[in-house]
Amino acid sequence: MLIKVFGAAVQGIDATLITIEVNSTRGCMFYLVGLPDSAIKESHQRIKSALQVNGYKIPTSNVVINMAPADIRKEGAAYDLPLAIGMLAASETISSEKLGHYLIMGELSLDGSIQPIKGALPIAIKAREEKFDGIIIPQQNAREAAVVNDLNVYGVSNIKEVIEFFNGTRQLEPTVVNTREEFYAQQNCFDFDFSDVKGQENVKRALEVAAAGGHNLIMIGAPGSGKSMMAKRLPSILPPLSLGESLETTKIHSVAGKLDRNSSLISKRPFRDPHHTISQVAMVGGGSYPQPGEISLAHNGVLFLDELPEFTRSVLEVLRQPLEDRNITISRVKTTIEYPASFMFVASMNPCPCGYYNHPTKACVCSPGQVQKYLNKISGPLLDRIDIQIEIVPVPFEKISDQRQGEMSSAIRERVIKARQIQEQRFALHPGIYCNAQMTSKLLSLYAQPDNKGLTLLKNAMDRLNLSARAYDRILKVARTVADLEGSENVLSHHLAEAIGYRNLDRENWAG
Structure with missing residues (x-):
C-alpha cells in the first residue's frame, strides 16, 4: 500500500x-x-x-x-x-x-x-x-x-x-497563543537599567545618539571604567521590536535551536556578546550543515564584542561585508544560503596592552610603539564602519558614592523612539533605509547638508584635529541624528561639534 x-x-x-x-x-x-x-x-x-x-x-x-x-x-x-x-x-x-x-x-x-x-x-x-x-x-x-x-x-x-x-480514538487540543498580548506584555521588561550607572554622562549621551540613529559604536577606556556595564544596558533604550521584526528574529533563533522551550515570539531586541576565541564560522554562520552565526542571531539587535583587539584579525575582517550589506551569504558546493544580519555593532577595548594609556591617575607602562601596534589590530576598513568612537574615563569616587539615581532607561528610550519616528517619515520613500546610519552619500546631500557656518567648523576640525577623510560622512550621519534628537530640521553647527567629538580614534596624535 x-x-x-x-x-x-x-x-x-x-x-x-x-x-x-x-x-x-x-x-x-x-x-x-x-x-x-x-x-x-x-x-x-x-x-x-x-x-x-x-x-x-x-x-x-x-x-x-x-x-x-x-x-x-x-x-x-x-x-x-x-x-x-x-x-x-x-x-x-x-x-x-x-x-x-x-x-x-x-x-x-x-x-x-x-x-x-x-x-x-x-x-x-x-x-x-x-x-x-x-x-x-x-x-x-x-x-x-x-x-x-x-x-x-x-x-x-x-x-x-x-x-x-x-x-479517531483521541482528540488533540490545539495550542492557542494570544500573540499580540504576550508580545506587548514583555516588551518593557529589562534586567539592566541605565539608572544603575553612576556618572559617565558623556558616554550615556553617546549611547543615546547611537541608539537613535542605529550607529555602530566603539568604547575605549581603562579596565573597570564601565564599558561592558553600559553596553549591556543598550537594549533597554533601543526602540521596541515591531511584530514583523520579532517574527523574523524568532525564525532565526528557532532555526538555530536557541529559543527557550515553551516560548513564543521574541519580544526584546537580542544582545549577543561572543567570547574573543570565537571562530569565523561561528561568527558569520555556516558549517557542513549551514547554521546562523552570531551576526544573524544579533539581527535586529546588538552584537557586542568586548576586548575587540583580542579577537583574531580574520574574525574581525569577515564583519566588514555584513556591516555594509546587512546580510551574509553562505556558499557551499551544492547550496547557497542567505541569512539576514542587520545589527548594531558595539565594541569595547582597552587603549593599550596594560590598559592605562590616558588614565588620569595610573601611569601607562607601554611604549608608544606598543600602543600603536595594539590599536592597529583593528583595521582601517573595519574602523571606517564605526560611526561613534568614545573615550571612557574611570568614574571618580564622588560619583560612585553618590546615592542619587541616574536617569532611567525608559526616559532615554522615549527620546530615542521620537528620533526614530522622524527618520521613518524621512526615509518612507527610500526602501531598505530606516535609520540615519544607513544613509548613502546621495541621501546625506539631501538631508544632512550643513550650512556655511557648519562647513567652516567641519573644515577647521578636520585640519586641526587631523581627522581622516573617511570621517566626513560619519560625522554628517551622527550630526543628523543629534539634530533629530533635538527635533531640528536642519543640521546646525553645534550638532556637528558634538558629532566631531565622537571621532577619538581618527586623531593622529591620540596614540602618542
Missing part, C-alpha cells in the same frame, strides 16, 4: 515541504532513499523500539520509503515521527484518511516520547502556506509554532497520542 506523509526541511530561515512516500509490499526488506543523512538512516531502530514499548509492531513487510524532492538533503532526527506514522499507515495499522491534512515532525525516544526539534516556526509558516489543516509537532515546540495565525498547532508528547488521533 502506498502512503504519503508530509514533513519539512529547513533551509536558511525558511522551510521546504518534504513528501515522505511509504510503499509496503510483500517481503522483509527496509529501504530508505531520498538523500537522508546518517541520523535519518538510524531512525529505523528508534522507531522499532518506540512502537514496541507502546504495544505496536513494526511492519514485517517489504518497506520502501522515499523522501522527495530527492535533491534536497534531509538531516536530523526530526523525521522520526512522520516516518513511523507513514510505516504504520502503509501496513494499515492506522487509518490514512486524515494523513494528507497535517504536516508532522518530531524526534522519537526509545520509549516513544517525542523530543523537541529545531525550526518549528518556519515549518509552521510553511504549513500555513501549503494550506494544511494543522501541524503535529513536539509539545515543547507548540507555543513557538502557535504564533502562526490560521493554523491548528497540536503539541504531542508521545507517539501513542498521534496514532490514536489518526485512528
